[in-house]
Amino acid sequence: MNRYTLHETFVVHQYSFDKWEAEPHNHNYFEIIFVEKGSGYHTINGIRFRYRKNDIFLLAPEDTHHFEIEKHSGFTHFKFTELLFSSKVNLPDRKYWLQRIEQLLHHPNIIPGDVISHEDDRSIIWDIHNVVMEEFKNEKIYYQEIISNAISTILSIIVRNISDKYSSHNRNVSINDSRIDQILGHIRQNVYDNDLTKISYMANKFNMSQSSISSYFKKATGESIHQYVTKYKMKLVEYRLQNTEFTIAEIAYQLGYTDESHLTKTFKKYFSMSPKQYRKDLAVNK
Template sequence: MKQDYLQKPFELVLKEPMNVCPRGEHSVSFFELVYIVCGKGTQDINGNQFSYREGNLFLLAPEDSHSFTFETETQLFFIRFNKVFFHSHQITTTFLQRLEQTFSTHTFQGAIIKDEQEERIIKNLMESLLMEMNHENFYANEVIQLLVQSILTIVARNIMHETFVSIDEKTDNKAANIIQYVHGNIYDPEKLTAENISIIFGISKTYVGRYFKNQTDKTLHEYIAQYKMGLIENRLKYSDMRINEIANEFGFTDKSHLNRFFKKLKGISPSAFRNK
């Protein structure tokens, strides 16, 4: 299977309307938003079939494979961005970290936007983006960056909505709020202690771990460690960050501390994992 690679932090690609998809199944090594400008048909993502129509938006993550079957003439617009984009100095680090967390941990593969009002907003943003691409106005690059940032933010909001709807079906509101709190503070270990969480959510320190496990089938410590591990794995696979930089970002005392944490959960060192 062919794999596509991205040579810059992000790129925008508008395809000409087509009656037959020129490419077969292929995988991507970056994040890719696929917007359906017009047409209808089926998209195969990792072996699962999803119908598409005009206005649908799909998110592909690194290593996802996909292909299209067109039923009517279809035009596709791609927004592609890699891990370097999330470390851009042009956008606030905290904002990008939150986006990266959301995109890296999303699990559903169908059309992202379910709400009609949100879909209209996305359509307006996409049309504005295409207009800026076609006209070299003053500050065009800055406007394009802001439009892409707005689109990514709405995508992240909808992913989070779907995630917490799913969580709420299995857990009570307090457990869902704890999960959201963990996601928002994963880079700050001091905020994720059982003592701090028990104070914030009004649960006894001695009971908070048991309460969380009753709701999620994982202890609070296990959930935090596994969620953090997923983000660290993404750093190792898709970024050029040094091990000590990753350790610093996630609040480890030093590189050795990260090595011990990683080896305990994965059985190998971060360097060995990166070189696999």
Template sequence: MLIQNLFEPYEIEYMELNECPVGIHKNTYFELVYILKGSGVHHVGENQFNYSKGTLFLLLPQHAHSFDVRELTTFLFIRFNDTYLKAQQVKDVHSMMSNWIQKMEYILQCNYHLPGCILHNANDKPLIGGLMDALIGELVNQHEYYREVIQQLVNTVLTIVARNIWMINAGKATPRNDHAAAMIRYIHEQIYSPDQLKAEKIAAHFNISPGYIHEYFRKHLGESLQQYIAGYKMKLVENRLLYSKMRVSEIVQELGFTDESHLNRFFKKHTGLSPTAFRKTKRALPLSPTNADTNLTQ
């Protein structure tokens, strides 16, 4: 199967097609596909989804997919990788962008979200439409500072996508409990600060008795607090091993493990493999262009 790679942090492509130029294929990067006009069918694995104007697809690394164009279609492709996301992080704690990476983890870790149009919030559809039109305008006109404007527009699109993924999954886990959904959001935001994920800290934050926090979490989420935190952290570690060039020592530092031995024990308990063995056997990201099967060109 064809595998397409991205050798820059991000790439935007705007094209009109009456047929898909490639058959079923996989990417080693994240891709947003927006339909400006036209109709057809998007094949993702064994699933099929009709598309039309305003549809937005989020494709995760290693999703096997293709498009069957039924009516002349104008596509806007936004391709990005972990390197792009990391480059957006702002260290100023007073900036609203300081925890942007943590929020974007919704995209990186929610690879269980259902394929299909990612826009489940009706109010976001016209907002995304306007942003995509603005992106195209900047690409075509290329006025002064157009690259900086494009980057800000892309970040806004990604943030809206993350919001929709959050709404889908929070609603799935806690259909009638906003308090439990807020608890999940707190865990996601504090995953890099292990001290803040202690039961007594979470209980104090949500004004719940420390003795009741475990029962409350299991009642509303269907698993224990420790299971949820461990599962979420595992997903983050796997994503870094598969889709980034981060060293194990860097993952240890970022996610608050004591040392590499601690991470090895944690990871092996859940997968039966060490992080290094997991990366060698399941890596999806080529380390250099010489390992690439094919490169996507504009």
């Protein structure tokens, strides 16, 4: 087994097996598994999939998995440890890693199995995977920045493929349904930037008037655009309170709130307590 680390925040393991000895198990954080060679079955949360060379799997927190190896297999695991969420670690582009992982975590449409639906994207990801491995092994100047940018790109491509895979999963969607999927996807991908989730911006992007996109969104989702964006942000706030060491002020800044008091006021409406009290209760109940 080979092991490589980037500040222990991002850990790479390489394994080669004739037989998978480990019991079904789960992990606390995200993991990307690259199948370097071999074939067999990969079971995720009780669902069994055949795997082959060049498949790519994503494991989310609390997912349970194990392999059944038919032909000698090699795997590379990209693991994201809890230090990714620690404000004490000065990691290049950590903010973008966190944003991509949150998009995966809160994307309601994750479908188990090989996560890549476009073969050209698969080729790109494997090329980037090879770059990451070479940079780890050689540790040339700027290798940390190169690895960080590479991982952010891999996560972005996976997010795109999961979104596309879900959109094509339901073959009976109408044109109107496809448009609401596009609008929802735009919001999820750009929720960190207030300007890009304004009604005026989205109306222009989707060739609709502001009144038309507002009424269309309300009819399709039962919520206003503002309500949806706010609720989605509250999910992100809750996740960061649970899994990071960011202060309330830092979280407010990251999610585009004018100040901590504005975030606290909004959070109370959804959780009936302040973010500080929410985090305090988490610590008590651990």
